Structure formats: structure tokens, C-alpha cells
Amino acid sequence: MVAHRRRNWKQAISRFLLLDLLKGMIVTFKWQAPSKCYTVQYPKVRPRIGERFRGAPRLNRDPETGESLCIACNLCAVACPENLITVTEEVREYLDEASGKVKKKRFLADYLYDTSRCMFCGYCQDVCPTYAIELTQEFELAIYRRRAFAWTWEMLENGIDQPVYTR
Amino acid sequence: MEFVERIISNPVMMEYVWKPLVVILILLFIVLTLVAYLVYAERKVSAFIQARLGPMRVGPYGLLQPLADLIKLILKEDIIPAQGDRGIFKFAPILSVVCALVVLAVIPFGWGVATITDINIGLLFILSVSSVGILGIILGGWASNSKYPLLGALRSSAQMVSYEVAMALALVGPLMFAKSLSMTAIVEAQRTDHIWYLLYQPVAFLVFLVAGVAETNRTPFDLPEAEAELVAGFHTEYSGFRWSLYFLAEYTNMLISSAIAVTVFLGGWSFPFLDRLRPEHPGLFTLLSIFVFAVKVFVLIYMFMWFRWTFPRYRYDQLMDLGWKWMIPAALANILITGAIIMIGQETLGLTKVVGGEYGERLVVPGLAGKAYFIGMAWLVLVPMTWFILAMINRRSYDFNLRAQRQIRLPERPATEDVFGKV
Amino acid sequence: MYQRDLGATEKGSPGIREMVLNMGPQHPATHGVLRIILKLDGETVVDLDCDIGYLHRGVEKICENRPYTHIEPYFDRLDYVAGVSNNLVYIEAVEKLAGIEVPPRAQYIRVILTELQRIASHLLWLGTHAMDIGAVTIFLYAFREREEVLNIFENYFGARLTTNALRIGGLFYDTYPGFEEQVREFCRIFPERLNEYETILNENRIWLGRTVGVGVLTAEEAKELSVTGPVLRGSGVKWDIRKAFPYEVYDELDWEVPVGENGDTYDRYLVRMEEMRQSRHIILQALDRLPQGPILGKVPKMIRPPVGEVYHSIESPKGELGVYLVSNGTSFPERLRIRPPSQINLQALRKMAIGHMVADVIALIGSIDIVLGEVDR
Numbered sequence: 001m002v003a004h005r006r007r008n009w010k011q012a013i014s015r016f017l018l019l020d021l022l023k024g025m026i027v028t029f030k031w032q033a034p035s036k037c038y039t040v041q042y043p044k045v046r047p048r049i050g051e052r053f054r055g056a057p058r059l060n061r062d063p064e065t066g067e068s069l070c071i072a073c074n075l076c077a078v079a080c081p082e083n084l085i086t087v088t089e090e091v092r093e094y095l096d097e098a099s100g101k102v103k104k105k106r107f108l109a110d111y112l113y114d115t116s117r118c119m120f121c122g123y124c125q126d127v128c129p130t131y132a133i134e135l136t137q138e139f140e141l142a143i144y145r146r147r148a149f150a151w152t153w154e155m156l157e158n159g160i161d162q163p164v165y166t167r
Numbered sequence: 168m169e170f171v172e173r174i175i176s177n178p179v180m181m182e183y184v185w186k187p188l189v190v191i192l193i194l195l196f197i198v199l200t201l202v203a204y205l206v207y208a209e210r211k212v213s214a215f216i217q218a219r220l221g222p223m224r225v226g227p228y229g230l231l232q233p234l235a236d237l238i239k240l241i242l243k244e245d246i247i248p249a250q251g252d253r254g255i256f257k258f259a260p261i262l263s264v265v266c267a268l269v270v271l272a273v274i275p276f277g278w279g280v281a282t283i284t285d286i287n288i289g290l291l292f293i294l295s296v297s298s299v300g301i302l303g304i305i306l307g308g309w310a311s312n313s314k315y316p317l318l319g320a321l322r323s324s325a326q327m328v329s330y331e332v333a334m335a336l337a338l339v340g341p342l343m344f345a346k347s348l349s350m351t352a353i354v355e356a357q358r359t360d361h362i363w364y365l366l367y368q369p370v371a372f373l374v375f376l377v378a379g380v381a382e383t384n385r386t387p388f389d390l391p392e393a394e395a396e397l398v399a400g401f402h403t404e405y406s407g408f409r410w411s412l413y414f415l416a417e418y419t420n421m422l423i424s425s426a427i428a429v430t431v432f433l434g435g436w437s438f439p440f441l442d443r444l445r446p447e448h449p450g451l452f453t454l455l456s457i458f459v460f461a462v463k464v465f466v467l468i469y470m471f472m473w474f475r476w477t478f479p480r481y482r483y484d485q486l487m488d489l490g491w492k493w494m495i496p497a498a499l500a501n502i503l504i505t506g507a508i509i510m511i512g513q514e515t516l517g518l519t520k521v522v523g524g525e526y527g528e529r530l531v532v533p534g535l536a537g538k539a540y541f542i543g544m545a546w547l548v549l550v551p552m553t554w555f556i557l558a559m560i561n562r563r564s565y566d567f568n569l570r571a572q573r574q575i576r577l578p579e580r581p582a583t584e585d586v587f588g589k590v
Numbered sequence: 591m592y593q594r595d596l597g598a599t600e601k602g603s604p605g606i607r608e609m610v611l612n613m614g615p616q617h618p619a620t621h622g623v624l625r626i627i628l629k630l631d632g633e634t635v636v637d638l639d640c641d642i643g644y645l646h647r648g649v650e651k652i653c654e655n656r657p658y659t660h661i662e663p664y665f666d667r668l669d670y671v672a673g674v675s676n677n678l679v680y681i682e683a684v685e686k687l688a689g690i691e692v693p694p695r696a697q698y699i700r701v702i703l704t705e706l707q708r709i710a711s712h713l714l715w716l717g718t719h720a721m722d723i724g725a726v727t728i729f730l731y732a733f734r735e736r737e738e739v740l741n742i743f744e745n746y747f748g749a750r751l752t753t754n755a756l757r758i759g760g761l762f763y764d765t766y767p768g769f770e771e772q773v774r775e776f777c778r779i780f781p782e783r784l785n786e787y788e789t790i791l792n793e794n795r796i797w798l799g800r801t802v803g804v805g806v807l808t809a810e811e812a813k814e815l816s817v818t819g820p821v822l823r824g825s826g827v828k829w830d831i832r833k834a835f836p837y838e839v840y841d842e843l844d845w846e847v848p849v850g851e852n853g854d855t856y857d858r859y860l861v862r863m864e865e866m867r868q869s870r871h872i873i874l875q876a877l878d879r880l881p882q883g884p885i886l887g888k889v890p891k892m893i894r895p896p897v898g899e900v901y902h903s904i905e906s907p908k909g910e911l912g913v914y915l916v917s918n919g920t921s922f923p924e925r926l927r928i929r930p931p932s933q934i935n936l937q938a939l940r941k942m943a944i945g946h947m948v949a950d951v952i953a954l955i956g957s958i959d960i961v962l963g964e965v966d967r
Contacts, residue, residue: 015795016554021478024790028477028727032215038734039220050741052748052763081660121663121754126762135748217730314611318633318948386724387796390949397948479796480724482949483633 049137054120056138057113059156060131068157069132072108076124076133084114085124085133113156115141116149190283198271202418203233205468209418212472243407248311251404255310260405260412263303267419269296274426275351277436277457279449282351289350290342293427294335297382300416301327307413308401319400322390322483326381329490330388334378336498340364340371340505341431346521346529354435356529358442363434366542370501370553372432374494376470379424381490383417386475390483425467429460433467436460492561500556501549508544516540608636611948615644619722619952622962626939626951633947638940642933645966653926658684658893659758661926666752668928669964671714673753674707674743675906681756682837683902683913688758688895695883696760697838701876702773703746703755704838704904705869709780710739711907712862712869716787719859719956723800728787735783738776745772759889770877777870784866791859801856805942805954808853817935819909820861821958825853831905843875855957862959894921908932908959928967932960 014020040047049055060069072089088110096103113133124133138159143149151160174180207222207229214221222229247256273289275282286292301324308320341364342348345356357363365372381388390400397403402413429435436456445452481489509530512518518537521528532538611628614620623644629637649668653661665676678700685692692700717732740750745766747753755762791797807817812825822829830847832840848864850857895917903912909931918924935958942958943951 011793014793020793020795024794025473025477027786027789028216028473031218031731034215036218037215037220038218038737041220041223050744050746050748052746052766053744054748079660081656081663119663119666119752119754120749121752122748122762123660123663213726217727218734219730314609318611386726389724476727477790478725479720479791479794479800480949481796482800482947484947485796485799 049139051137053137053139054122054125054135056136056141056159057115057118057124057151057156058134058136058138058159059111059153060134061157068108068153069130070108070111071130071132072106073129075127075129079123079127081121081123082117082119084117086110086112088112108153111153111156113151114149115151116146194271194283195268198268198419198422199415202415202422203237205418205422206236206414207233208468209472212469213476216473216476237411240411241408245407245409246404248313248404250312252310252312255306256404257409259303259307259310260409260416261303262306263300263416264412264419266296266300266303267416267423270423271419273350274423275354275430275435275460276426277453277460278445279453279456285349285351287347287349287352290338290348290353290427290431293423294331294338297420297423298327298331300420301331303416304401304413307405311401311404313404315397315399315403316401319390319397319403322397323384323401326384326388326390326486326490329487330378330381330494333374333490333494333498334382336495336502337371337374337378338427338431339498339502340368343502343505343509344368344530350430350435352529353431354437356531357434358437360531361439362532362538363432365432367545368432368501368505369545369550370497371505372428374498374501375428375432377489378494379428380471380474381486383421383424383471385421385471387478387481388486389475389480390486421468421471422464425464425471426460428467429463433463435463493557496560497553497557500553504549504552508541508549512537512540512544613948613951615641620955621718621960624936624955624960624962624965626955628948628951630948633949635943635946635948635951638943638951640936640939642936642962642965645962647967649967650926650928654923657921658895658923661923662756663752663754666754667963668930668967669711669906669908669911669932669961670751671961672707672711672907673749673751674703674755675711675904675911677753677756678704679902679904679906679911679913681758682904683900683915684758684893684895686902687898687900687915687917688890688893690759690889691887692760692838693884693887694839695881696885696887698876698880699761699765699885700756701838701840701843702873702880703743705872705876706739706742706773706776708869708907709866710736710743712866713739715862715907715956715959716859719953719959720791722952722956723797725791725797728790731783731787735780738779742769742772742776745769757886757889758893760884760886764885770880773873773877777874780870781867784863788863798856800949800953801859801957802854803852804855804946804950805957806852806854807938807942811941812853812938815934815938815941817909817938818931819905819907819935819959820858820865821909821935821938823848824850824858824861826851831903831910835903837902837904839876840872842879843872845872845875855953858957892921894919903929906931908961908964909935930964930967932958932962933965933967936960936965 061067062069070087072087074087074089077083077085077087087108089106090109091104092107093102093104095101120135122135125131125135128134133156141160143160148160175185210232211221211229213219222232225231225235247253270293272284273286273292275285304323304327305320308316308318308323311317341353344364344367345353347353347356384390390397402410405413436459438456438459441452441455441459444455509519512532513530516537518534518540519530519532522531532541609630611630612625613628614625615623620626625641625644627639627641628635647667649664652664656664662677662680665680666673668676684690713732713736717729717736720726720728720732743753743755744750746763746769747755807815807821807825809825809827812822812827817825818829818831826849828847828849831837833847845868848861848868850861897917897919899914899916901912901914903910905911910929911931912929914925914927914929915923916925939951939954939958942954946954
């Protein structure tokens, strides 16, 4: 490393002329140009979020039929380190259109996702076989009531109401 | 009724009460608005330096931010520490702010009406009144009955007392040329002599600038309110409007420091070639003189802000070192050498003459040769000689920043003893 | 009025000249919830004690109750400004215990990410350290560059701080399109910015006055206190886990260990600045050699390491970050112990600070570079 204790005449002169201070001042002066501003005016301008961002959870629906993609396999609940996902299943009879027979199948009855304990590790979306549970790019999760941190099935599908900034 | 009318319309009352009252109100209004916008400017300048935008949300470009801040500060809860000294706690910020505002009376903001009062001890008045302002800080720190404010107050008293000396001594140099303590006379001397005393007195200007930054508690000398060390220093326990009074005092002091620097070293409201306007358009000239003064003051204030957002902070002992071993000797050496330069110029070379005038006698350097002599002597002799003297004085502690700092041996502490058990 | 404060204890240890000052846990410069009890004579520190534990969450105990695959996110929360390094030490410990091979591409990417994380962590250190000493602007400059690193992380893992980046046996994700360009762009602008910080600070007389000779820790003392990382290297001991016990592909890359001379705050500052340059150098080399191939090795579905124990340590930005892992053959660890560099480095504070002033204590806390999430665990 550099030996900084020894001082030569060059340093002495630079100290006499206050050059060490002036150099720093020039750097700070240079950055004042408005073109070098880094601020993003957040509520007005939305930041670009990475594609893989792990934000608010969402339970996806089949875009064609509008039914939930979740098959109530409970893998996400098992994969969650914090055990915050509660999947309730029910076995229902349904008419299989291909064969015309009445069959039994597991359906999703309720899905509870406690965002107050979530660490957004992404293990649930990693294990999901049908890409039903997904962590989206939505990052505004502040809520006024503590109870509302537990996201119900409906909230997971539709998202929560976010304040809209007009100005 | 008649009595009241007589009092109101009494010419003496008119002259000495009503007119000054109107002037004071106008001045206070302008200055307080200005100070509010200084805070805004500070935030904007710091933001630009840091590649940010600063306040942008209230009004266009955040221009109404000071107003929003003011409303917030007034509405905030006023907390007084339970163990504190209530009376002093309430009184201290008022003392600080009053001392800061009183000084405004003698500053010549411009020509004509903009020179509000002119007392012949102007500079002395400013120095003495602004020293009383320190008392507000000390009392505030003491009355809080809290450790951080106490430390902050002690630091600030030591700092301000020592830099006050350097500040006052630095002003002696220019006074030798102006031969008057009246602020107006100092401006007049520079204007009629077509010179700024910065050129004659670079060392004094530098010392004054440093002392001015130190007096207003700004980085690199913001030890009394060092955020990182003392949380907020003397005003840690203050909130709401009382806190804003301290803030007001600080920014007013900054304004005053720059105003004194401008008046004494940068020619006040005068500007080359502007005088031709005076006989024909006195109104325009007044406005222009105020404008010139404001521009000069804001350049200096910008420098203050620039310093603040560039430099780290001195440590307490280094601050004292700088004050007592560099600034005060520099100011004293400046007085000595300037005296010698003036004497040689006056007695031996006969370059100067003393003229009387509206504001008493002053030193005038009529010829170009004389000006060249004084400027040359100032930059080529005064500066190196002062530096040499300082280097001689500090040759033991010349590396005051770099010298090995003292190391105290660790007290041997038995593993079982709990030193802080009682805390 | 101040009788209580002047500490008239029966033992008579704090005399009437001395004042006891609580610094923290709510204090702007203690980098979190650290409480330092200072005994002051005027402004000179006579003695000090650190009170830690305000952020204790029992991470080690939590980890004992989680399967191996679930533990990683908790490691993000230790040193929350250097998430990837924390992930790495745990993942590597498990891999070492279970004997899992990691494909070379994953190893190279891990090196790139941890070095980026080192830069980010050091930038945060630089910003806060400079701000403690009073240079506020450096703080925002440093954060601006850190933002670039965090943007890379956000694009890569989907999180900025608590990255949860790695996976036992490799990586979660392969690189995203444009990853290499983004990293190279960062490496291109970074040296200029670093030079700018050094222009402002390196020769500044105030900065020198505040750092040179402050908190001198000799090499012997540093070894005795078992400090690691830049604090140790600032004292002149050439010790870096990346060189001493190379992990991943550090032995294939060419770089140097910066070492200080005097063991003061200024040398620690210089060491960290140089480390950032070296990290950039490592990143560029790793990018050049980045092989193609899989990013995940052969990993059993349930990770049940054989009965045994392992200690694995890496060079985190703060120092030697170690994990001691005991397996009992199930999918839950029997015991997991973390060796936090910040906590052990913090023990040096008393030795460094006594005899200096209050302001120096602040500078020293910054210079040790602690993160309370790691100190308290």
C-alpha cells in the first residue's frame, strides 16, 4: 500500500494552496449539472422493476376459462419456510366433458397467504407445478390494518387496492 | 382621545417610533421570507451537488416547500423535557433569534433608503450583539438537562468564543484602510477608491471566511450540532416552533456573516461603472445597488453551502488547533504586516492620502501605482509572510492533522468487575 | 442537577470528573441498534462497553428447526447489506457436508455475484463512514453506484438486498439476457467514480486528520483479538480466506490482497478502497472465462447429509464468515453455528477507542464496518 506518512514538497505546496480542498470542491461542483441527476420521481414516475422481481403474490387464473390454475396440491405450503400459506382443499364431483362421466377431483376451497410474515424468498413459485402462485412485480404492500396483511384468495387473484397518485 | 391623537401625530413619535416600526416590519418580512428560502436553497444546492433533485412536490419545483415546512413546524407538538429548566428552555431560542435579527439593522443593503441605519460603531455593534447569541445556544443546551445537548452547548461555546476573536481580528486589516467602524463608511471608502478590500486583504478575507463558517456552525465546523456524534447537539431536545427559531437564527447568522464579508471585503452594494446612473436615476440606482448586494451575498452563501456539502467535519481538538494556532496568529500577523505595508506606502513612498468626507476621514490610494503597490504587496508579501509565520509558530505541530495522536494505555480490567453495573 | 449522570457509584469507579454517556441504541451513527456505554473525561473516552443483542432473532435456533433447503433465506437477514456472501457460506457448507458437486459455470457466476456484493457492501461502508465523519455527499455518491449493483441483483434474483440467490448445488437462475453487458458497463464506470471519491477524501486535510492515527491496531493486537477482514489487513496482516483456503474458483483467478501498514482508520479505508478495485478485477476475469454449461449439479430431492460436522468459512465483505454445521442424518441440521465477522471485529472497538474522543468512536464504528443483523443474529 502507499506510504502516506511521508510528505514531500509537492504535498506541502498543495496544502498551502488548499489544493486538497479545492480538488474535492471541483468534483462536487461538477456533479451539479441537471443532466447528471439520478432521481426517479417515484410516485409520478414508476421505476422499472426487474422481470424476476419477487413482490406481491398472485394466484393466477386460466386466461381462457377464468378458473384458478391452483390444483390444491399443497406444495407451496410445504415449501414455505415460514409456513404462512394455508391451502384448503375440497373434493368435488364434476362432469368431465370428454368422457361424459361424473368424476371426483380436488379443488381449491380457500387460499390464505400471510404477507406480514413473508420473506419473498420465492420458494412457493419455484415449486408450483402449474405456475399458479407467482410473486409479481407489484411492490407497494403497505396496508393500514394489520388484519389485511393476510391475503385471501380473492385478494391474491385481483390484487389489493393501491392508492392512485394523480400529481 | 386628543391625547392619543397628539401622540400619534407627534412629529417626534413619527420620526422615532412609527417610521422605524414600518421599516422594521418590512425588513423582518423580507428577511424571514429570505431565510425560509435560504433553507430551500440549501436543500436544492445540496441535492444538486449530490445528483438529486431536492424538494419537488410542493408547488412547481418545490417552491412552496418553505411554506409547508413552516406550517408543519408551527403545528408540531412543543415538547419540553420534564427534568429541564422550563423558563430557560423557553427563553434560549428567543435570545438566539433576537440577537441574530437585531444585527440586520446596521447592514447597508443598498444605497439610499436601503441603508436602514448607520451607526458609527456598526461593526463593533454586530460583533458584540452576535456574541450574545451564543448565550442562547449555551442556555438551550444547559436547560435541556440532557447529555448530548450539554456536550453540544459546551462545544459551541468554546468554538464560538475562539473564532469570535479571529473574526474580529481579521476585520482590523480592512479597517486600517477604511478608518471607520461604520458599515456605510466602509462601503463608501471602497466605492470612492474603486477597490475591493479583498484585493488588499486576502489573508483577512480567508480568516474571516473560515471564522464565519465556524461562527454559523456549518460543516466543516458544525461540531455543536454534529449529527453523527451528538445527534443534533444543543437542539436535540427542541421540537416544533422552538426548534425552528434556532434554525432561523442559524440561517440569519449565515446571511449576516456573508453580508459583513461582502460589505467589508467585496465593496458592499457598489459595483464598477454603476455610479454613473446615480445622478439621473436615483430610484433605479437604489434598486440596482440592492440587487448587486444580494448577488454578492448569495455567491458567498452558495460557497458556504458548497463547503458544507463537500467537506468532512473537524474533530473538537483539531477545531481548537485551527482556531488558536492558525486563525488567530494569521489575523495578528495580518494586522502587523498590513500596518507595515501601509506605513511604508504612506510615509516612505507617499502613495496615499487621508481625505475627510461625509463619514469622516479615510485612507485613499489615488494613483494606479499606489493600487498596484498595495495589491502586489498584499499577494506577494503579505500572503507568503503570513504563511511563513504560521509555519514557524506551528513547526512543532505543523502536521497537526497528521501527527501521531495520543494513545492511552488500556486500563487493565478484571474480567469479573462490572464497571457499568450501576448505570 | 447532573448528580445522577456523574455516576456517584459506591465503587467509586466513575469519578466526579467522568461522565457516562449512552450512545445508542437510537443514535444516527451506531449503524443500527448498537448501544455503546461511554465513560468520558470531558470528550476523551476513558472506557467503553458495547451492549449488543437489540436485534437478536435467534437465527441459529430457527435454522435448527428448518430443513436444509429452507434455511437460506434466513442467512440473507444476517448481514443484510451483503446477502449473497451470506448465502454462499451456508450453501457451500451444506455442499461440503453432503458432498455435492457444483458445475463450473455456477461457480464462476457465484464468484461474480459475491464480488459484486463485496463492492456493494464496501460502497455502503464508504458512504456511511464518510457520513459519520461529516462528508454527507460521499454517502449519496456511493449509494448511486451501489444502486447499479443492486439493479443487477434485482434483474438477476428478483430482490435487491435479501437476495436468496443461490441454491444447494448451483444457482436458482441462469444469467438473464444482458447480464454480461450490464456488469461490464458497471465495471467500466466504476473506477472513475472510485477515483472521484478518492479525490474528495484521500488528500483532504480534514479527512486525514480524522482518520490517520485514529484507532491504531497493531498486527499483534489484531491477531490476538482474532479480527478478520479489512480490519486485520489494515493492520498489515496478509490474511484472506480467498487466498488461504480458496473456495469456488478463486485459485484460478489472478488478484492481490491489499494490505495496510499502520492499522489506523485511514489504512482500513485505503484497504477497502483497493479491495473494491480488486473485486472489479476479479469480476472482469470471471466474466471473460465464464464457461457454458448447466448451472445446477446433481442434487438429491431431499437433502440428508451423512452424520458428521463441517466448518466452512468464506471471506465476506466484513471478514471471515463461517458456518459450523452438525448433521444427524435427517433433513434438519442438528446444530448450526455462525461465526459473525462483525461481532468479533466489534470486540476491537474498546482497544481502539480508549484515549480518543467521542467523534473518533463514531469514526471507529464506521471503520470496523459492523452490521447489527450479523452482530446480534
